[in-house]
Amino acid sequence: MMTWNRCRLMRALAGSVVVLMITTSIASADQTELARGASEVATTFLEELGEAMTREMTERGPVEAIIVCTKLAPDIAGRLSRERGWRVTRVGTRVRNPLLGMPDAWEQRVLAEFTERAAKGKTIAGMTHHEIVTEPDGQYFRFMKPIMVQSKCLLCHGSKDQIPESIHLMLKQQYPFDRAIGYKTGELRGAVSIKQPIEDARGGPLGGQDQ
Numbered sequence: 001m002m003t004w005n006r007c008r009l010m011r012a013l014a015g016s017v018v019v020l021m022i023t024t025s026i027a028s029a030d031q032t033e034l035a036r037g038a039s040e041v042a043t044t045f046l047e048e049l050g051e052a053m054t055r056e057m058t059e060r061g062p063v064e065a066i067i068v069c070t071k072l073a074p075d076i077a078g079r080l081s082r083e084r085g086w087r088v089t090r091v092g093t094r095v096r097n098p099l100l101g102m103p104d105a106w107e108q109r110v111l112a113e114f115t116e117r118a119a120k121g122k123t124i125a126g127m128t129h130h131e132i133v134t135e136p137d138g139q140y141f142r143f144m145k146p147i148m149v150q151s152k153c154l155l156c157h158g159s160k161d162q163i164p165e166s167i168h169l170m171l172k173q174q175y176p177f178d179r180a181i182g183y184k185t186g187e188l189r190g191a192v193s194i195k196q197p198i199e200d201a202r203g204g205p206l207g208g209q210d211q
């Protein structure tokens, strides 16, 4: 009796190992492709934001450039999300607007990992992280790409003496619980975060429909 049971158990285990191996190899091949797509979208997002920031700062001035972080960033993220059927967003290591900028548990873990890699001397600009996660309603491909603090960000995210009085007053009024200050150039400000339903990527029920 014991032997038969053990035999059945061994067979079941061997079966799961094979299934696991196949799933893993499919997942890793797919993941490279998914990561390439997500990376392109994250880069587009960051490039559009960078261009908008430079344009607004020169054409309208630093105070008016606030529109880039308050309006253009969520607008571009919204457009990319609708176009792709993914959630494309920005999260911060310290947050000014909790509704849009607060990282979830997975994002917090990846931000901490980026910080750790930076402390070991890796350049923030080249980093990315991707992973397939299983949630109650299915699998998601998740991707993050760091956002670095540049000198032009310090007007609104730097130390108290770097933030002009007019901006300081506005921030204090609109974001009384603001934590997104005190950053230095080159530091990790946050990340572009992309969450993509797996079925969508494979042309399943959420994607590739004609009607």
Ligand code: HEC
Pocket: 053, 062, 063, 064, 065, 066, 067, 069, 070, 090, 091, 092, 094, 095, 096, 097, 098, 100, 101, 102, 147, 148, 149, 150, 152, 153, 154, 155, 156, 157, 180, 189, 190, 191
């Ligand atoms: C003129 C002011 C201003 C400048 C300059 C500015 N920001 Fe912001 N930033 C803001 C405001 C205001 C918000 C909150 C937006 C909102 O309400 O969603 C914000 C939010 C963010 C967020 C979302 C997370 C959070 O804390 O809510 C990120 C990420 C961010 N900024 C990065 C940057 C980077 C990177 C730069 C420089 C390239 C920069 N910002 C320059 C004003 C600014």
